[in-house]
Amino acid sequence: IRPDKSGRGGIAGIALEPGFLFSQEILQIAIPEMLAQTGTSGRQLAHLLIRAHQEHHRNHFPDIERAAEEVGGKQLPIHVDDMLAIIRKTGVKIKWFSRAPKEVKDEAGVKSLGTVRSFFDPPGTLYLNETLKKQTGRLKYDLALHIGHFTLHNKDGLKSVLLAGRSQSNNSSGRQTGSDLDAQDILNAWRDFECSFFAGALLCPKVPFRQLLDRNSYEVSVHKQLDVSPSVVMRRMTAVSPYPHWHYFDAYAPGTLKAVYRGNGIPLPWGNMRQVEDPCQHWSVFRMLADSQRGASAQISVLDTRDGPRIYCCESVPDRDMADNPHVLCAGIDLNPALDAAGSPAREIAQELKDACAQGGGDSAVPANVRRAILSAGRILNIAWVERGLANPARLICSRGSMCPRIPTCYPAVESADTLTVMERMQQEIKGDGKRGRRGLAR
Structure with a gap:
């Protein structure tokens, strides 16, 4: 059974059959149990759900695009001074701090360097890392993301934190989550995504940015013209391309x-x-x-x-x-x-x-x-x-x-340890023994 995707994006997925096992009541019980037994955090599940939603809609979120265009006026490029002026209109004050990167562990336990880039402290203070003064492309992204929070969520009291490093999560809630599923974790992760998408739309508004890409044949190097990071340009390509x-x-x-x-x-x-x-x-x-x-x-x-x-x-x-x-x-x-x-x-x-x-x-x-x-x-x-x-x-x-389809393969062949495969092989052996026994009786 294959699901009907109706021309939407993302992976094919699976059909949720039989339907009674995938009812809301059953999933409310089964999902927390699955998270607890697999060690998957509620935050990881949130990112997975949001990514599936993003891929299903092929990165098209017109409501967020319009909100960013109303704030930025479709200006391309938009400059740091323009963004600071937008923030001043919200009544938010900016404070700078200095914090060098330190060794941290990500969700998988891998060590790397990490630091705080910026964070909003309610009701009205935005803290920015001094390092951003030397990296205006990243400064513009952080400002755009926090403007998104002010615009979409009305500075609702949630501490919004942006981190540098390999971690998937910006951890807006300010706490690490275990396998317990908290609806607030899902909401926080969704708001992180909304703010990130808003930031890309503010820095690279859809129509003028698509025209720029057309003139430059989708070269990633256009990020230098706009003074934004290459990651912003590459992610926006997926959203604005026809x-x-x-x-x-x-x-x-x-x-x-x-x-x-x-x-x-x-x-x-x-x-x-x-x-x-x-x-x-x-x-x-x-x-x-x-x-x-x-x-x-x-x-x-x-x-x-x-x-x-x-x-x-x-x-x-x-x-x-x-x-x-x-x-x-x-x-x-x-x-x-x-x-x-x-x-x-x-x-x-x-x-x-x-x-x-x-x-x-x-x-x-x-x-x-x-x-x-x-x-x-x-x-x-x-x-x-x-x-x-x-x-x-x-x-x-x-x-x-x-x-691996290569010959020779890149990895040595390993016999599958899958229980079902072993059981199927055992059934074949039993049936083979039965046939040999019948031939013996016939003789």
Whole structure:
């Protein structure tokens, strides 16, 4: 049974059948129990729910867009002085503080550097880290996010905190959450998302920003023209582009995804609640994390899905956060819909590219006719890094090493420990023994 997604974005999901087991009353009991037994925090569940909502709607939230446009007047670029003037109108006072990064542990227990970037202390004081004075792109984002809180939530008394580091959570509630599910945690996480989306819309208003991207063929480097961070530009690409089939990752070594968006339904290269033991090392984000000296890079990849092979192209950019932790930003698209729209048989083209990569041990120069089709689709989309990706070998990728399609595989074959598989094998042996017994009786 497959769910009816009605053309929406995100992964395919599952059908919630039988329906009586997925009623609100049953889920209210089962979800807290599942969180407690798996060690998943209420905050992690909140992020998962919000991401599914964001992907389902393909990053389109017109009400938040309109609120940001009313505040900023669709100004592009918007300057620090303009944003400070907006804050002064709200009656909020700004105080600066100095705080160097310190070693902290993230949700998975991985150590890295972290610090407080900024926070709003009700009823009317906004604290900003002195480091932001030297990084105006990040300063503008923090100001925009807090303006979003003032605009959308009317400075409602909730302490809003923005952190630097690999942690997924800005922890607006000011407390760490365990596996207990608190509705306030869900609300706080949703408000964090609203403020973050508002900040992107204020810094990069939809219509003028789309026009800028069109003029510059969706180059990430436009962030320099606007004096914003590359992450703001890459995330806004997924929201303003008329082509809906995007994904975006913000990845930290050894395998943490701080931010994820998959409007095109691409599998995750690794989990963002726990580290996986067999990640595919051929994803662009993995390769760039392993080679910190590389600059921005475009990659064409082919990945097998249950609906057949799909071709993806992404642009990956190395960066450092405000606490000086290295990380990789990646924005990409699913090319199959673009190929079909351009009159090329996407599934056949993807299969040909997959076969070429398989014959090349996993990597291959893009065959000439596949190259022509992808180049044509990329030019119709007006995305320059699609053509740059064609200059590099295409790579065969997978969602997990246990599903590696390369020959030889990247990970040694491991016999499945899944109980059902073992039981099924036992049933087959029993049936085989029964057949041999019947043949013996017949003789």
